[in-house]
Amino acid sequence: MSRAPNISSVVLPETFNSWFATRGWQPRTHQLELLHNALKGRSTLLVAPTGAGKTLAGFLPTLVDLSTLTPSALKKRGLHTLYISPLKALAVDIARNLETPVTEMGLPFTIETRTGDTPAHKRARQAERPPHILLTTPEQLALLLAHRNAHELFANLKTVILDELHALVTSKRGDLLSLDLARLHRLAPSLITIGLSATVREPIALQRYLVAQSHAPTDPAELISVLGGAKAKIGILKSSKRLPLAGHTALASMPEIYKAILAHRMTLVFVNTRMQAEFVFQELWKRNDGSLPIALHHGSLDVGQRRKVEAAMVSGKLRAIVCTATLDLGIDWGDVDLVVNVGAPKGASRLMQRIGRSNHRFDEPSEALLVPANRFEALECQAALGAVEAAAQDTPDARIGALDVLAQHILGMACADGFKPDDLYREICTASPYSTLSREDFDRTLDFAATGGYSLRAYEHFAKIKQSSDGIWRIATPRAAQQYRMNIGTIVEATMLKVRLGRMTKAGTPARGGRVLGEVEDYFAEGLVFGDTFIFAGEVLRFEGLIGNEVIVARASKGVDPKIPAYAGGKFPLSTFLAERVRAMLADEKTWKLLPTEVGEWLQWQKEKSILPKAGELLIESFPSGDRYYLALYPFEGRLAHQTLGVLLTKRLERLRMKPLGFVCNDYGICIWAARDLGEAIANGRLSLDTLLDEDMLGDDLEEWLAESSIMKRAFRYCAVISGLIERRHPGQEKSGKQVTVSTDLVYDVLRRHEPDHILLKAARADAALGLLDLKRLGDMLKRINGHLIYRALEKVSPLSVAVLLEIGREAVYGEAAEDILADAEQSLLSEAIG
Amino acid sequence: MSPLTNSQSTVLSIGRLSMIPDAAGVLFEPDERLLIVSDLHLEKGSSLARRGALLPPYDTRDTLNKLSAVIHRLMPKTLIALGDTWHDGNGPSRMNDDDHQLFASLRRKADWILIAGNHDPNPPQDLGAMVLDEITIGEVTFRHEPLIKKQSSEIAGHLHPVAKIRARGRSIRRKCFMSDSDRVILPAFGSYTGGLNVLDSAFNPLFPNRDFLTHMISSNEIFAIGRHSLVGD
Structure with a gap:
């Protein structure tokens, strides 16, 4: 106590x-x-x-x-x-x-x-x-x-x-x-x-x-x-095979995971992405000689199928479930006695909650097994183990209340029995996320909820809420009240398409028929071309076509490899706190003996060929490879912050005429390649790393890129829905053709050009900075490393950089220009015409 | 250098006219300096606002600014607006003074012909523009809604064509021109106008066997894309 x-x-x-x-x-x-x-x-x-x-x-x-x-x-x-x-x-x-x-x-x-x-x-x-x-x-x-x-x-x-x-x-x-x-x-x-x-x-x-x-x-x-009952028994799985430098499949560890399942009554196998869930599930069944009842559970599967798995679990009919964060929350699913976490844990608190799922009897120890999939992840697992040992937590900071949510709430309060602005402002400031809300932001949000809040006062006649002579704001029309009720809530799902088994007719159009396997985000389906194969619901499926809002698929023939690996719903970035522990381990050779032998060797090798940064330092390496020149950085700040950094560095290098061609990143580091010799430019002083990594990149460079980026458009779409600017799409509605919606991308472009400081753009900007770009973290990092850069000019790739470079091809190259793709398609028309 | 955003090689020959599709989403005939634009849908924002969607009220201004840039670049003698210039019949009365003035200044820069559309069947007569249901120039008829059984070549709007391609794990959807040897359908020009995929069955009666070519618009360039590269929505 x-x-x-x-x-x-x-x-x-x-x-x-x-x-x-x-x-x-x-x-x-x-x-x-x-x-x-x-x-x-x-x-x-x-x-x-x-x-x-x-x-x-x-x-x-x-x-x-x-x-x-x-x-x-x-x-x-x-x-x-x-x-x-x-x-x-x-x-x-x-x-x-x-x-x-x-x-x-x-x-x-x-x-x-x-x-x-x-x-x-x-x-x-x-x-x-x-x-x-x-x-x-x-x-x-x-x-x-x-x-x-x-x-x-x-x-x-x-x-x-x-x-x-x-x-x-x-x-x-x-x-x-x-x-x-x-x-x-x-x-x-x-x-x-x-x-x-x-x-x-x-x-x-x-x-x-x-x-x-x-x-x-x-x-x-x-x-x-209440402190935890008995201390959890957590181990890192030691595979008989050597850990690879990169990759997230943990393929080498599947036999050991299967063995662990055999030795327990009921095992939860947690993974970080839906793609990993599909993969691990398949690999376990390949080895499932004992025909153990092993099930799959993730957010994209059909609800009916998920409920079936949950029921089977509660009644003790299963031996293992491969699952994602959908099982993170505290529903009591039965008598779990082992939790396996495949891949890096990403955060100590998340790991502890997952481990807590094993053994609901308070005074018996939970048992858990961490399975790193590559050498960086081995470092991260060891760091997480240390954190759990110290009962250290890394849950996120308290939020600043979002303005789009406030707009929705204001509409709701006008539907109730109305409000006076002074009273409502005082009331809202009693909510802790809004305790620092300025009166100006409140008034602008109120104005937005009423008439859109535009400086061009065009919509006074169409106000959703109106102030009467008694000073009270009330909902203006029954339709406005109805719209509020239909659009309540803050969860904006990506548009989901159903995945249905079916086949093609002779006419070449898909024939509807089979059962629904689950749902995928529309952006995933958008990228599929006829014949593409991918893993979903535990099977390799072949894309046949789209009918309305359904993806029609067929089962691929046996032995066909999935071609599209990118179905990656729900990636967590490495927590700041674990990152710090990982950096400390790199710097402290004494801790390496805790790691698998090949990981220790790898770090030793890096030490000989290049250098390992001390805690607090940022290592930068340059090296040529093929006809390209590489720059590798290891901030350990997580994928989101690295992606933002990669975009900004590429822009700066472009301006310095270094001809950057692309970059790749993971949770640990980032590699940029260019057509000009970056190492030489650094050596003769034409490229200064201090200037390149100056904090001011978060100023104009960032704004310029962000304004045009799809990231802002996505954030804007969410804010537009939550704040009630546009209505949610309800199932079936898209078919009626009577929608009063305009694409939010068009709305965003118009608003940005004509009223760039509109309150809704401010809300979208705040969301993008927090959730999609990790700007705060990037800013903290740039501040921290100021004056702590160490640089090595190398003849060839370093051991650490290899593990980052191997991500190439696993991740879509960020921001590939649409024009290039169109030019390609035009070229293919030309070949069509000639051929 | 030519002010056109299109290498002179892309020309749509129709009737006795040689029209150049421009990346701004307009057609231009350089000899007569004839500019064609379609589906401005002015005041669409305020039209939706009446139904409770309080979208930024700047779409009219935005559309007119874009059109102004096109007019300054191409200096047309004649401009044909192919219908649905306003999103609804009351559109003209909802335009604010600034937008009215901007629109008037654009009308002074060229001879305007306003074709009636289904959204604006009776465009105002008092704007100094010729108001017509259709007009034929150089054996080509300009009208709002394309006719399935047409007597001559035609240039029309109304359908808001967009094309989509997929490649390298991405999909790109853009407004486009759609054409065959005796018909061109223009993309919608208005800032709040969406679009209909060219593979939609609505286009089938107009282009039997889907025998058409598309020119997709992307930032400042235009790309000729064959129908075998296209995908549906």
């Missing part, structure tokens, strides 16, 4: 004591502590590992409080507790688990869930006559708060329980939820909040999130943290 308040004063009602007793249980200290805080009216953050009875702890104050009511008081009680979860499946799961103690203690409480799947009539009834305990999602809560009688519905709300809070707060959903919490705090001022979370780096950020902020220093919520 972090602290031990006096809990001897906490007395559980007799019903509860005897229920615990019949179960052979004792209430745990943190459960009683939480009850103690709740009785004192204090909000609390409970940080505990899986299996510590977190959920029961969260609900205990509610159950105890409700049990003191007489039957008639209970009838009139109304909504007492809201439970918010990031996943609707989790809400349903928790409702089921809660039924057990409530039924066994004979407590006559009503417990209901409300998700997107809840029938409309039931939702309507819930808004009129709510249950005592309602389990729901952030989006449904927003809808309830936009209801006209929200103030009556929530007036007597006593408790809000926020589950998996660590996962919620790192996204725009967390921003939306914080705004809804701010509203709840106002509707029910004596409300307390209970946050349930896995271990995080800075619990204080979550403690602040749980309470209403004010100008005066505000006390954060109380913190109760």
Whole structure:
């Protein structure tokens, strides 16, 4: 325990004591502590590992409080507790688990869930006559708060329980939820909040999130943290084969992984991308002589198929599941006794949460196996092991609330019973992500929500919200209210296409027919040409054609290799924190003995042929190879930051007439190649590395590139949808042909040319900087390495650079000019004509 | 140097006219200095705003700026706007003063012929432009909507053709000209105009057997792309 308040004063009602007793249980200290805080009216953050009875702890104050009511008081009680979860499946799961103690203690409480799947009539009834305990999602809560009688519905709300809070707060959903919490705090001022979370780096950020902020220093919520039970047993898999320099397949380790599965009851095999999931699944089945039930689970598979796998897992029918982050969150999927993490863990906190999935019995050790796929990853696995050992965390920083989410919330509040701007601004500033929101940004966002916020006041007649003479802003038309409700939420999915088995007719058009295997993002399908083969849903498939929004595929003949390897949904960049540990290991030769022999040899070799940077230094190497001249840098800052750096360095080299031709990067380093001799230019002083890597590249160079890049267009599209500028595409709608939409790329171009400082461009810029470019990290890095560059001019490739250069061909070259591709196609027309 | 963005080799010969497709999305006939532009869809933004989509109200200005650049570059004597100049019949009345003035200045630079479109069946008569349903010049008829059973060669708009190709794991979708020996369909010029893939069945009656050529537009260049390189949406 972090602290031990006096809990001897906490007395559980007799019903509860005897229920615990019949179960052979004792209430745990943190459960009683939480009850103690709740009785004192204090909000609390409970940080505990899986299996510590977190959920029961969260609900205990509610159950105890409700049990003191007489039957008639209970009838009139109304909504007492809201439970918010990031996943609707989790809400349903928790409702089921809660039924057990409530039924066994004979407590006559009503417990209901409300998700997107809840029938409309039931939702309507819930808004009129709510249950005592309602389990729901952030989006449904927003809808309830936009209801006209929200103030009556929530007036007597006593408790809000926020589950998996660590996962919620790192996204725009967390921003939306914080705004809804701010509203709840106002509707029910004596409300307390209970946050349930896995271990995080800075619990204080979550403690602040749980309470209403004010100008005066505000006390954060109380913190109760439960340390992990038994220490996890984590090992790094030692393969009998030598680790390759590059690649992410971990092919060499498959026999050992299969052996580990054989030796355990139930294994979760975590991988980082869907492509890896498909690959590992196939490779395991190739070796599956014992015909073990091994299943596959990732976000693109058909929902029905996923549910089947989940059910089989809960009922103990499976021996292993190969899965991606879709299984990261805390649903209890059964009796897992081994977690295998294939590839680099990328972050210590993520790794610890994954490991926590094995062994839900709190006091027994979890068992986990890390499987590096290449030599860099071996370094990263070792670094992660050290971090887990030290119980160090690397969860992301607290967010600054997004303005597109604010715009959506403003519309919702206008749908409820309207607002005065001064009041709403004050209320919004009580939400911790928005506590530093400026009045100017608030006013501009309000203006945007009303009429688009353009300096050319063209749309006063078409306002979505209007201020009446009493100073209150209300929704202007029923259609505006309808549009708000249809477009709620902050999750903007890439347009997904269904993958369906089928075949071609003689006429050359695909015939519909077979079953749906799952979904792929449209950009993936866009790149496919007839006959391309790729792995999906555990099979090698051949692309036949597109019909409407379906990708028609056939099973490829046996032995055909997949041609397109790029289906890479969900790549995580290396966390800053692990990067630091990896850099420290490189610099400290004594730690190498912990690594597989070939990794130690590789580093030794690098030391002889070039040099290994000390912690805090950035190594840069130049070398010729073929008819090209290379520059290799090793910042260890993760793929996103490296991609941004690669684009900017290439631009600078272009301006210096060094004729850069391309670059490649991975999580660890970056290689640029050019037609001019870079090493010579550095030697004779025409190219200065200090200038090349000066922080000022994040100024004009960045802006100039960014304005035209598809990255900004993508960020803009998300912001346009979330803020309500354009409507979401709903299934089936695209066929009606009656859409009132314009491509957001066109809108972006027009807005950028005519009002470059519009609030929505500001929101898109903030998103791109944070999520897609990792600008903060890049900026920190450039600052850090200033004056700490070490440079080696080499005759040929260095051992470290080989591992980066081998990425060529695995990754699409960034920003290849559309004109080149068109010129190629034109050329092929010419050959057609001649031939 | 020629102000055209197109090497003189790309010429669409139709009727007695030799038209040059330009990367700005317009056709130009240099001898008569005849400029053809189609589907400006002015005031599309404000039209959608009436239905609740408050898109940036700068599309009219943006479209006119682009057209202004084309006019300054090619200095046409005659300009034919092939219909759907406004997104709806009330478009002209919603244009703001600045846009009206800019538009008027462009009309003074050439003789304008406004062809009626399905979105603007009755373009204003008081703009100093000739307003017509169609016009025939050099044995070529200029009209908004292409006719399936046409009597002579034609140049039309209306369908907003775009072409898409895939290569090197990427796909590129751009506005394009679509033509055969006696028909040219222009891309839509307006800043908020989307497009219809040339492989869509809507084009089949016009180009039986999909026998057509496309000229795709990309930044400042134009590319002739054969139909075997094209893919559908």
